[in-house]
Amino acid sequence: MLLAIMSLVSCDDSIEENLPKEEFSALNQENKKRCFTMDKLEDNLSKDKNIASKMSAIEEHTRNFIKKGNFKRLANGVIQIPVVFHVIYRWSSENLALSVLQGQIDALNEDFNMQNPNRRALPSEFASVEANVGIKFVIKKVIRVRNFKKRKWRPNDDMKYTSKGGSDAVNPQEFLNFWIVNSMPYKKGQILGYAQFPGGNWATDGIVVAKNFVGPRFRTATHEVGHYLNLRHIWGDGGCYASDFVYDTPNAKGPSRGCPSYPTAECGSNNMTMNFMDYSYDSCMYMFTKGQSYRMNAVFAPGGFREAMAK
Ligand SMILES: [Zn+2]
Numbered sequence: 494m495l496l497a498i499m500s501l502v503s504c505d506d507s508i509e510e511n512l513p514k515e516e517f518s519a520l521n522q523e524n525k526k527r528c529f530t531m532d533k534l535e536d537n538l539s540k541d542k543n544i545a546s547k548m549s550a551i552e553e554h555t556r557n558f559i560k561k562g563n564f565k566r567l568a569n570g571v572i573q574i575p576v577v578f579h580v581i582y583r584w585s586s587e588n589l590a591l592s593v594l595q596g597q598i599d600a601l602n603e604d605f606n607m608q609n610p611n612r613r614a615l616p617s618e619f620a621s622v623e624a625n626v627g628i629k630f631v632i633k634k635v636i637r638v639r640n641f642k643k644r645k646w647r648p649n650d651d652m653k654y655t656s657k658g659g660s661d662a663v664n665p666q667e668f669l670n671f672w673i674v675n676s677m678p679y680k681k682g683q684i685l686g687y688a689q690f691p692g693g694n695w696a697t698d699g700i701v702v703a704k705n706f707v708g709p710r711f712r713t714a715t716h717e718v719g720h721y722l723n724l725r726h727i728w729g730d731g732g733c734y735a736s737d738f739v740y741d742t743p744n745a746k747g748p749s750r751g752c753p754s755y756p757t758a759e760c761g762s763n764n765m766t767m768n769f770m771d772y773s774y775d776s777c778m779y780m781f782t783k784g785q786s787y788r789m790n791a792v793f794a795p796g797g798f799r800e801a802m803a804k
Pocket of ligand 1: 529720
């Protein structure tokens with residue numbers, strides 16, 4: 494169904510650039526492939542046999558962390574993540590200003606600390622599971638790389654290598670590397686962003702977001718950082734019985750689209766369409782759950798994949 498919808502939409506750059514901003518944003522969110530993270534995971538798993546065992550060790554660590562109930566860090570402290578932006582651009586309009594990057598950081602800080610204004614719309618059914626994840630983001634460094642040849646990128650990690658016209662990751666054990674490229678056409682649509690889960694290769698660790706979805710108005714980075722901190726899509730990338738490994742997110746048949754009105758019931762419960770790990774419009778997603786927060790915090794706990802970042 495998704496492919497059929499996408500094929501109706503022509504997405505070449507000239508059309509995008511001629512559309513009014515609001516229309517462009519709605520078009521993108523409705524008809525384009527929001528996130529390439531799971532496709533990328535499959536690709537990485539098939540290329541590197543070590544990743545599967547690393548990821549299953551991370552799952553075991555996560556289960557143990559949650560079982561012990563040691564969530565002190567959630568209440569007492571905030572983990573700070575230094576962000577290295579890699580802005581890969583051809584034209585100066587693609588070379589996002591520091592104010593836009595700071596706006597993106599501010600949006601992440603709102604979303605991970607329960608300060609985003611949209612959360613006021615949260616239905617009372619979900620109020621008890623809403624979580625303050627307690628992670629703060631700060632800009633560590635901005636690297637700007639001009640690539641005169643390339644404006645359209647494939648989700649193949651080329652942007653993560655200086656030798657391929659991109660920019661090498663900087664200390665991924667300590668910093669979140671955040672690559673921004675002009676666009677990522679895919680089939681007849683576009684990819685908004687993708688992330689690498691904990692357990693992948695360090696050289697490609699981080700998130701990639703297309704420049705039209707970076708800034709204070711967008712939630713693509715929030716969703717991708719969720720993956721980067723080990724969250725799955727809320728529908729578990731399958732049907733009603735597929736799991737996202739989180740106990741307090743309701744099952745869903747598939748991703749939500751547009752801005753669903755509450756309640757939308759599937760699989761015997763109301764969908765949490767406003768969760769950042771769904772595919773609703775940016776303005777209609779505004780929460781993480783406690784279970785998701787525990788999973789993310791486990792990554793920073795002793796023995797966690799991103800332990801060095803929290804120190
Ligand atoms: Zn995703």
